[in-house]
Amino acid sequence: MKRRGLLVALAASTSVAVAGCTGENQSFDLDADPARVPESAYAEGYSGQDPQSFSIDQAFNATGVNVEVSATTWVARYTNETIGSALFVVSTPDESVAGQSVNPLVRASGADLIRRLLDQIDQQGIGGNGTEIQTDDIEEAGEETQTILGQDDVTVSKLKTTVDADVEGPNGQEGSVEDVPVLVYIATVRHDGDVVMLVGIHPEDLDQSDQLLSMMGSVEH
Numbered sequence: 001m002k003r004r005g006l007l008v009a010l011a012a013s014t015s016v017a018v019a020g021c022t023g024e025n026q027s028f029d030l031d032a033d034p035a036r037v038p039e040s041a042y043a044e045g046y047s048g049q050d051p052q053s054f055s056i057d058q059a060f061n062a063t064g065v066n067v068e069v070s071a072t073t074w075v076a077r078y079t080n081e082t083i084g085s086a087l088f089v090v091s092t093p094d095e096s097v098a099g100q101s102v103n104p105l106v107r108a109s110g111a112d113l114i115r116r117l118l119d120q121i122d123q124q125g126i127g128g129n130g131t132e133i134q135t136d137d138i139e140e141a142g143e144e145t146q147t148i149l150g151q152d153d154v155t156v157s158k159l160k161t162t163v164d165a166d167v168e169g170p171n172g173q174e175g176s177v178e179d180v181p182v183l184v185y186i187a188t189v190r191h192d193g194d195v196v197m198l199v200g201i202h203p204e205d206l207d208q209s210d211q212l213l214s215m216m217g218s219v220e221h
Contacts, residue, residue: 025066030093032194033221034074037089041218043211046087048078056092069095078215085202087215094195106195113186114138114199137161141183144209146217148198149191156213159184160204181205185212191221 034051042048051074058069073092079085094106141160148154162179181204189196198216202208 025068027068027070029070029072030095031072032074032091032093033192034076035089035091035194035196035219035221036076037078037087037215037218038220041215042078043080043208043215045080045082046078046211046215047081049076051076051089051091071095080208080211083202083206083208085206085208085212086200087212088197088199089219090197090199091194091221092197094190094193113188113197114184138184144185144213146187146213148187148189148216148219149196149221151189151191154187154189156185156187156198156216159186163201183209185209185216187216194221196221 034053036051037048039048053072053074056071056073058071059067061067071093073090076089078087078089092106138159138161141158143158144156145153146156160181160183163182164178164180182201183204185198185200187198189198196219198219200208200212200216202212
């Protein structure tokens with residue numbers, strides 16, 4: 001069921017509860033539209049993939065009605081493997097009941113948003129597999145602004161943290177590095193009934209801010 005169906009059904013169930021009867025349990029499916037960076041807007045050295053879907057399941061109680069919601073969310077990843085930078089583009093349904101979002105990703109921000117996002121996509125590495133971003137020691141590092149999806153001056157929060165990563169040497173030798181300083185960029189935009197979330201990252205000593213912000217400004221939804 002689409003988001004309008006959720007509201008109508010909840011209103012009907014609430015009317016029953018107010019009348020003194022117990023509303024029936026409700027189950028709903030919400031679908032976001034994919035968001036992506038067009039290939040023509042890739043920054044130099046970046047490659048991408050088509051958006052892939054995953055489901056966020058949430059259960060809650062609304063005015064005596066037990067509600068289960070499954071929210072289909074889309075994520076696309078764009079990486080520069082040479083530098084170790086990446087941009088995640090996520091679109092997820094934006095629906096609220098009694099003033100509270102039914103989507104845990106929409107309720108999150110900052111380090112919590114990064115943690116939840118990575119959990120939801122099975123922690124597929126930022127900038128490559130085997131990469132783990134440290135979400136316990138994130139520091140604010142300022143902000144930028146960008147026009148995203150037609151909205152001017154969207155705030156892009158800049159954060160500082162470290163990552164641990166598996167790496168491959170020039171001779172094919174595998175190894176790992178720890179506590180590599182990185183900068184993380186986060187922006188969220190509400191657009192056509194969805195929330196579009198953008199998470200970019202690059203090593204602190206290899207600046208990719210212009211490239212990441214440019215791709216953020218080119219997102220389509």
